[in-house]
Amino acid sequence: MLLAVFSLVFEISIISKASNPEPGIAKAADSAPSPENAVTPAGWDIFWGLFIYNGISAQPSDKNVVQSATTTINFTSTSKDAWFFGYPNKINSVSVREYVGGKWVDAASVADLTKKEPYADVAVNFTNLSVGTHYYQISVSYGNNTKAYSRVVTVNVLPQPVDAISLNPKPVRSTLFWGETTGINSNIQPSNSTTMVNWALDNTNLGTFSSSTGIQNNFTTTLQPTDANLKQASGLKAGITTTAQNPSGSIVSGSTSVTIGGLLPQKTTEGDTFAYYPAILDEVQYPASAQVGYSWQIFDANYKLLSNPGGKTTLNTKTFNWEKVPLPSSGIYYLKLNITLTQSGQTTTWQSNYTPLTVDPAVVKLIAVPNLLFNKFDGTNYTTPNIQDFYNPAGLTLNYVPKGNVKASSNYDGNNNDLLAVSGKKWTLTVGFSPFRNTDNQKYLTTATGGAAQFNLNVNGQNFAASDNSTPVTLFTNSANSYTGNLTNSTTLKIPQVKTVTPGTYQSTATWTLIKAP
Structure with missing residues (x-):
């Protein structure tokens, strides 16, 4: 009967603005048509304009406006007077196409540029727009004979001001990497409100908006964040606030956030x-x-x-x-x-x-320890020893009986399947056997201190020596891996000559101790 006891080359690119995809800005109330020309990827520059990929870096947003003499659409584009491989990268011209009656036609407009090399803020002005919904696509021509095309911009022109009742801004994507862009819809109500929506960021070091006003916006996270901002276990929240002040003086506001980082613990x-x-x-x-x-x-x-x-x-x-x-x-x-x-x-x-x-740390666990039953073995059959066997001057050698039916009390942990199993790594396993005693009268086979009976434990071909004196014997030391093994009938128990023995069943308690190695 056995008892188991256990204790157990990194690259950095210095770029002033990222090359970002079209951020997928939400549409206005009416569904806009498909663009006449595919939207050009966002423009960017490297080394302050030494190298430029021409394009619109901040797309124009949709607008609700009151009918007036002039209506303006704003956006930002790359633009630099310096030459690049023989061509200037400055903006040569800006033109607009409007979707009317199911087709795209030229639209009269005047563009004003405010240079901020290697970029330019562009204001496209329209005169006396009629009441209704207008759809525009803007094209920008550069000195190197390339063109960039904007998203389709929706402009709703209303005859009278419409007050804002609420703002509920929502980003297209709520989690970004550093350097990415997302569109944000203010979700102004009513959707045709003409009140200007203002955008603010709680920490301007985290990124920029493509515009300070508009019913939609783009938020671009900074491309070169500080170490402190990078060292955020679940990313860093950028708080975004929208406000709209109606002509009557009433103010409505709304807030949202974007988490910058992308990885979670x-x-x-x-x-x-x-x-x-x-x-x-x-x-x-x-x-x-x-x-x-x-x-x-x-x-x-x-x-x-x-x-x-x-x-x-x-x-x-x-x-x-x-x-x-x-x-x-x-x-x-x-x-x-x-x-x-x-x-x-x-x-x-x-x-x-x-x-x-x-x-x-890897968890170590003693999964299974075997019970051990010993009998005489003649190479073919197992038999129970008799009293005369114990009187033999040469002593008695018994063999382990595989899958022997050992009757142990329920609070013991041994199995009758020969199995020894440990999970984990860096562990040490010892076993100690108590002196054999008669289960009926509790008399010792030899003495109360034991030590006479000698075990040879054979596990998967490995031999380990022990005796019945309760002294632990180390079987494995600082094992690097889990272990599963089976006792074989090469496991033996040798008992010296005993002068007096009482018939019955003799048992020893095996104490298996699992120690987590340092």
């Missing part, structure tokens, strides 16, 4: 395989022409980059994978994802936050 166990696919990757919109690359990084608790953290890692795919995760001394690592977007030979990098990966 993770947890694993030492020695396990850990995989992480951030949910944000299902929402990201990449520029159609961009070559996308993924680069995961692992840092220690002090944010020091680990080039060889141990185990086997996969760092260049959407899914981070780490086989046999080692236990860090502090208990945590930090993970970070960089996404590179390469267009026209130039690279922009979006960044995630640093998120902690907590690693718990």
